[in-house]
Amino acid sequence: MRISRRAFAALTGSSLAAAAHAAHAKGLSALDTNGHVIRLPAPNASGFQYQRLSEGVQFYLNGVTKTVLFYGPTTVRVNAHLGKNHWTNKSIVILGHPKSVAFQIEDSKTALRIKSAALSIEIDKASGALSFLSADGRLYTRERATSPQAIRPVTLQDAQSYEVENSFTLKPGEGIYGFGYVNEATLNRRGQNLLLVQTNTGIIIPVMVSSEGYGILWDTYSKMRFSDKADGATLWAESAPGGVDYYFMGGGSADKVIAAYRTLTGAAPMYPKQAFGLFMSKERYQTQQRLVEVAETFRNEGFPLDYIVQDWQYWGSDKDGSWSGMIWDKERFPDPDGMIRKIHDLHLKLMISIWPSIGNDTALAKELDSYGLRFKPLHWISKKARIYDAFSAKGRQIYFKHIKHGLLDKGVDALWMDGTEVEVGTACWDAVEVEADIKSLGVNAMGDFTRYLNPYTLMTTQGTYDGQRATGNKRVLTLTRSAWAGAQRTAATSWSGDIFASWKTFAEQISGGLNVTITGNPYWTQDTGGFFVTTFPGGEKNPAYRELFARWFQFAVFNPLMRVHGTSIEREPYIFKTLDPTVYAALLDAVHLRYRLLPYIYSLSWQVTSSHYTLMRALPMDFPHDPRVYDINDTFMFGPACLVQPVTRAMYNLQDPPATTIPASALRTPDGRPGLAGQYFEGENFETPKGKVTDVKLDHTWPGPPLAEAPGGLSGLNSFSARWEGQIIVPEDGEFELGLEGDDGYRLFIDGKLAVEDWANGAARYKGTKLTLKRGQAVAVKIEYYQATGGRSLRLAWRTPADLRALAESRKVTDLTMHTYLPAGSGWYDFWSGEKVAGGQTLTRETPLNVFPFYIREGSILPLGPVMQYATEQPDAPYEVRIYAGADAAFTLYEDDNETYDYEKGAYCTCALNWSQATQTLSVGARHGGFPGMAQKRALRFVLIDGQNPPQTRSHLYDGQKVAIRFKG
Incomplete structure (x- = not known):
C-alpha cells in the first residue's frame, strides 16, 4: 500500500528511523528510502506470492521480498531484501518518486508480466529473476535466471546491513560502459573486474550504460565490485542496508538513459559562459603578486584565458593549524580584495582551492567542533587538521558560511574542492588503502562509513551548491576530485586527480573521461600535461615532454572544461613562445579553435541543462548499430557534429617502448x-x-x-x-x-x-x-x-x-600518420581540408604537430565565433555558420546573460537553424525570447561545404527576423 508522507509522518512521527520502526511494529516492511511503506506477506508464507501496488508490484519468494516500482515510463526501481530495510535516512542520490504509470499484469503458471505502454517486465516465478523488454518485445537485459541476487545479513560497525550482489546476463557482443574513471585504458567494461572505491585518481559513479539502449543505477554507497564473467555481470556491495537496490532505465538509446538518470537524480544547471574558456592552474602560485603577474602576462601575450586558479596554502602553511580555514595568509596574500579586483579588471575569473580537512586553529574548526562535526583522525599533510562531517546538514551550513565570508564575499568566482574522495591519512591512489582510510573516520551524521564509503563528495558539493543558490544569483561552478551519482545537480565538475605525465596516462584520459560522461555526469576535466612530470627530465625544457604537452592540450580543446594544471614544472602556454616556437604555434592554434567553437559549445551546454544532453560522447552513444565502435578507446564525439581522435603517441621525440x-x-x-x-x-x-x-x-x-x-x-x-x-x-x-x-x-x-x-x-x-x-x-x-x-x-x-x-x-622511422575509424551510416568531412569521405572505413592521414584527426559529420551545422581573449569579450561577435551538406541538419543557437540563473525564469533567447538538403536552403528561425543586454543584431556568414565544390558563402545581418538563405544546387 502507499500512504502520503504527511499522513505517514502524522501516524508515526517525523523521523524516518521512527517511521521505519513503527512500520515494522504494524507488520509492514521498513520505510523505503523515498517514504513509501509496503505491506509484506505473512511471515510463514511460502512459494511465490505477489500483490499489486499503485506504482508496481511486490512479490515474495524463498524468503526474499522484491519490489518493482515505476519511476517513469521506462524507469523502474528494483529492491530486494530479507523482509527488513535497515536504512535510517532517505536516499541521498534519488530525487524522483514513484510514478502512476498505467500497467497491466498478466499472471501465468511460470511468469508474472508487468506491461506498460513503453516497458515490459517479466518475473520468473521459480527464481524471481526479472527480464526487461521494450514495448515491441525486444529484450533489453535479464537478471541471471539461476540466482538473480544474493543477500546476506551482516553487522558492520555495530549497524545491521546486508552484503549483496546481483547479476545480469548480457548478450554476446553487447557493450557496457560507465562506472566512472577507474584508471582503465579500455572504454568497454566487458570482461573487466573493477573495484569501486573512490581514490585520488578514481572517480566512482555506480551507473552502467549498455549499447542495447538501457542503463542501471545502483543506489548503494559502500565498497562495490563489478565483474563481467561468462556466467554474468555482477555487482557486489559490502554494505547495502536496503538490500539490492537499483534503477533500470530503458528507452532504447544512451541519451534517453541519461535523461532518465537525470530525472531521477537531478538536472545539470548552466555554468557561466567563461567556464568554457581556458583554465590556468598550477601547484601553486606562491603569492598574490605572482598570481596577478601570470594573469597579466596571459593578457599581454594575447593568449586567451578565462579562469586563473589559486591552489592550496594561500591560507598559510601545511605545518600550522590554518589549513583550509577560508582565510588568507597576511604576508603572501595581504590584500585578497585588491588582488581579485585586478584579476576581474583583466576580465578573468578566480577559482580557489578548498579542502574538507580544516585546520585546528581556525574559526571554522572551532565552530564545527562546538557541534562535534569534525572526525578524530588527522589529515596526512597537516597534523593539525581534521575532516568535517559533510553528512551533517549543520556541518554543511557552517562550512559554507565560512566559505562565503572568507572567499566568495571577497569576489572569488568558483570553488575547487580538493581531496573529496575523502582523503584522510594519505594522498593515496590505492583503493584498498583509501577504503581503510575512509572507514577510519568511523560514524558520520547519517551512519557508519562502511555503508557511506563513496559519496562524501556528493554531500560536500551539495552543501556548497545549496549555500550559493540560497545567497545569490551567480551561477555555481565547482571542481571536485571525486564524483558520485547525482553530482551533476550540484554544478560539480570532476577531474581525474593527480595523474602522471606519460603517453599511456594521456590515452587513459580519453576512455576514462568518456566513462564518466556516459553515466550522466556531463562535466569532466583533467590535468592537461599530467600533474606529476617525473619521467621527463627537465620538464618543460625536455622536447619529448613539450610534444606530449602539445598533443594533450589539443585533446583538452574537446573536454567539457579545458584546464591546465600540474606541479613542479612551468607550463603556462606563453612560455613556449621562445622556448619552442613550433610547440607554441600548435598550442595557440588549439586554444583559438576552442574559442572559435564557443557558440557551438555554449549552445550545447543549454541542451545539457534543458534536454539532458551530453557534450563529450563515447562513439556507441551515437552509433550503437555499428559494433566496430564498441571497443574504440581513443576517438569520441564532441556534440553531434565533431568526431575527434587525439594523437596519443610520440611522433617527433620517440621514447623507447617498455622493456x-x-x-x-x-x-x-x-x-x-x-x-x-x-x-x-x-x-x-x-x-x-x-x-x-x-x-x-x-x-x-x-x-x-x-x-x-x-x-x-x-x-x-x-x-x-x-x-x-x-x-x-x-x-x-x-x-x-x-x-x-x-x-x-x-x-x-x-x-x-x-x-x-x-x-x-x-x-x-x-x-x-x-x-x-x-x-x-x-x-x-x-x-x-x-x-x-x-x-x-x-x-x-x-x-x-x-x-x-x-x-x-x-628509431630510424618517423611515422606522422594516424588511423581513424569513421562510423558507418554517415559521410564525414575532414575539418582541415574539407574533403568528404564515406563512413564505415579506417582513414590514414598525416598529423604534423598542429594537426590531429578531426572530422565533421555530414548533415551538421557548426556555428563558429571569432578568436577572442576571453569568452564574453564580444557579446555581438560575428558568427561563421558552417553547413556540412549531405543530409538534413538542425542546430539551435542559444544566448543568455552568461552569468546568472535568470535563464530559469525565461531570460534567454534561441534561434533555430535548419538545413534542407533537398532545397539547399538554410532556414534561420525568428529569435525566441530575450534578456537584458542582448545583442539586437549579429553579422552571420554562412558557409556551405559539400566536399565537391568550393565552399559557397552568404552573409546576413540577423536582427531576430526569420530568413531563408538559399544556395545553388
Missing part, C-alpha cells in the same frame, strides 16, 4: 626451482624479516589482483622492503639490456656487482644496463626494493638482442 618482463622460463631460484626467491621485511631498510616467497617472475603491482592482502606476512603495504635472489638463464648470444622498473626505490646486482640503482621515492620509472652474454650462461642476480607510500610496483625486465635490433630499426 619486456623477464619470463619465468628464464629465471631460477638459488636451489634450481623456476623463479626467484624473495624475502619481505617490515621497514624501508630491511629492518624486520617477514615471510619468504618464490615468484616465478618479478612483476608486482601491490596489491593488484589476484592479491587481496599484503604479501609475505606484512602488516600493511607502506614502509616495507624486499629482496629477491636467483639466476637468469640466458636464451641467446649477444648484447642484452637488464633493468628494473619500480616505485619507489630499487637496486639490481648482477654477479655480485651493483649494476642499476635508483634508491629514492618516486613514480614508476625504468633504468637498465647493457652487457654481452652467452646462451646458456647463468647470471646471478639480486634485486632490492623499498616502498614508502602511495603507488607501489616492481618489475624485472630485459631487452634481448632481437629486441635491441628492432629498437634500433624503429
Whole structure:
C-alpha cells in the first residue's frame, strides 16, 4: 500500500528511523528510502506470492521480498531484501518518486508480466529473476535466471546491513560502459573486474550504460565490485542496508538513459559562459603578486584565458593549524580584495582551492567542533587538521558560511574542492588503502562509513551548491576530485586527480573521461600535461615532454572544461613562445579553435541543462548499430557534429617502448626451482624479516589482483622492503639490456656487482644496463626494493638482442600518420581540408604537430565565433555558420546573460537553424525570447561545404527576423 508522507509522518512521527520502526511494529516492511511503506506477506508464507501496488508490484519468494516500482515510463526501481530495510535516512542520490504509470499484469503458471505502454517486465516465478523488454518485445537485459541476487545479513560497525550482489546476463557482443574513471585504458567494461572505491585518481559513479539502449543505477554507497564473467555481470556491495537496490532505465538509446538518470537524480544547471574558456592552474602560485603577474602576462601575450586558479596554502602553511580555514595568509596574500579586483579588471575569473580537512586553529574548526562535526583522525599533510562531517546538514551550513565570508564575499568566482574522495591519512591512489582510510573516520551524521564509503563528495558539493543558490544569483561552478551519482545537480565538475605525465596516462584520459560522461555526469576535466612530470627530465625544457604537452592540450580543446594544471614544472602556454616556437604555434592554434567553437559549445551546454544532453560522447552513444565502435578507446564525439581522435603517441621525440618482463622460463631460484626467491621485511631498510616467497617472475603491482592482502606476512603495504635472489638463464648470444622498473626505490646486482640503482621515492620509472652474454650462461642476480607510500610496483625486465635490433630499426622511422575509424551510416568531412569521405572505413592521414584527426559529420551545422581573449569579450561577435551538406541538419543557437540563473525564469533567447538538403536552403528561425543586454543584431556568414565544390558563402545581418538563405544546387 502507499500512504502520503504527511499522513505517514502524522501516524508515526517525523523521523524516518521512527517511521521505519513503527512500520515494522504494524507488520509492514521498513520505510523505503523515498517514504513509501509496503505491506509484506505473512511471515510463514511460502512459494511465490505477489500483490499489486499503485506504482508496481511486490512479490515474495524463498524468503526474499522484491519490489518493482515505476519511476517513469521506462524507469523502474528494483529492491530486494530479507523482509527488513535497515536504512535510517532517505536516499541521498534519488530525487524522483514513484510514478502512476498505467500497467497491466498478466499472471501465468511460470511468469508474472508487468506491461506498460513503453516497458515490459517479466518475473520468473521459480527464481524471481526479472527480464526487461521494450514495448515491441525486444529484450533489453535479464537478471541471471539461476540466482538473480544474493543477500546476506551482516553487522558492520555495530549497524545491521546486508552484503549483496546481483547479476545480469548480457548478450554476446553487447557493450557496457560507465562506472566512472577507474584508471582503465579500455572504454568497454566487458570482461573487466573493477573495484569501486573512490581514490585520488578514481572517480566512482555506480551507473552502467549498455549499447542495447538501457542503463542501471545502483543506489548503494559502500565498497562495490563489478565483474563481467561468462556466467554474468555482477555487482557486489559490502554494505547495502536496503538490500539490492537499483534503477533500470530503458528507452532504447544512451541519451534517453541519461535523461532518465537525470530525472531521477537531478538536472545539470548552466555554468557561466567563461567556464568554457581556458583554465590556468598550477601547484601553486606562491603569492598574490605572482598570481596577478601570470594573469597579466596571459593578457599581454594575447593568449586567451578565462579562469586563473589559486591552489592550496594561500591560507598559510601545511605545518600550522590554518589549513583550509577560508582565510588568507597576511604576508603572501595581504590584500585578497585588491588582488581579485585586478584579476576581474583583466576580465578573468578566480577559482580557489578548498579542502574538507580544516585546520585546528581556525574559526571554522572551532565552530564545527562546538557541534562535534569534525572526525578524530588527522589529515596526512597537516597534523593539525581534521575532516568535517559533510553528512551533517549543520556541518554543511557552517562550512559554507565560512566559505562565503572568507572567499566568495571577497569576489572569488568558483570553488575547487580538493581531496573529496575523502582523503584522510594519505594522498593515496590505492583503493584498498583509501577504503581503510575512509572507514577510519568511523560514524558520520547519517551512519557508519562502511555503508557511506563513496559519496562524501556528493554531500560536500551539495552543501556548497545549496549555500550559493540560497545567497545569490551567480551561477555555481565547482571542481571536485571525486564524483558520485547525482553530482551533476550540484554544478560539480570532476577531474581525474593527480595523474602522471606519460603517453599511456594521456590515452587513459580519453576512455576514462568518456566513462564518466556516459553515466550522466556531463562535466569532466583533467590535468592537461599530467600533474606529476617525473619521467621527463627537465620538464618543460625536455622536447619529448613539450610534444606530449602539445598533443594533450589539443585533446583538452574537446573536454567539457579545458584546464591546465600540474606541479613542479612551468607550463603556462606563453612560455613556449621562445622556448619552442613550433610547440607554441600548435598550442595557440588549439586554444583559438576552442574559442572559435564557443557558440557551438555554449549552445550545447543549454541542451545539457534543458534536454539532458551530453557534450563529450563515447562513439556507441551515437552509433550503437555499428559494433566496430564498441571497443574504440581513443576517438569520441564532441556534440553531434565533431568526431575527434587525439594523437596519443610520440611522433617527433620517440621514447623507447617498455622493456619486456623477464619470463619465468628464464629465471631460477638459488636451489634450481623456476623463479626467484624473495624475502619481505617490515621497514624501508630491511629492518624486520617477514615471510619468504618464490615468484616465478618479478612483476608486482601491490596489491593488484589476484592479491587481496599484503604479501609475505606484512602488516600493511607502506614502509616495507624486499629482496629477491636467483639466476637468469640466458636464451641467446649477444648484447642484452637488464633493468628494473619500480616505485619507489630499487637496486639490481648482477654477479655480485651493483649494476642499476635508483634508491629514492618516486613514480614508476625504468633504468637498465647493457652487457654481452652467452646462451646458456647463468647470471646471478639480486634485486632490492623499498616502498614508502602511495603507488607501489616492481618489475624485472630485459631487452634481448632481437629486441635491441628492432629498437634500433624503429628509431630510424618517423611515422606522422594516424588511423581513424569513421562510423558507418554517415559521410564525414575532414575539418582541415574539407574533403568528404564515406563512413564505415579506417582513414590514414598525416598529423604534423598542429594537426590531429578531426572530422565533421555530414548533415551538421557548426556555428563558429571569432578568436577572442576571453569568452564574453564580444557579446555581438560575428558568427561563421558552417553547413556540412549531405543530409538534413538542425542546430539551435542559444544566448543568455552568461552569468546568472535568470535563464530559469525565461531570460534567454534561441534561434533555430535548419538545413534542407533537398532545397539547399538554410532556414534561420525568428529569435525566441530575450534578456537584458542582448545583442539586437549579429553579422552571420554562412558557409556551405559539400566536399565537391568550393565552399559557397552568404552573409546576413540577423536582427531576430526569420530568413531563408538559399544556395545553388
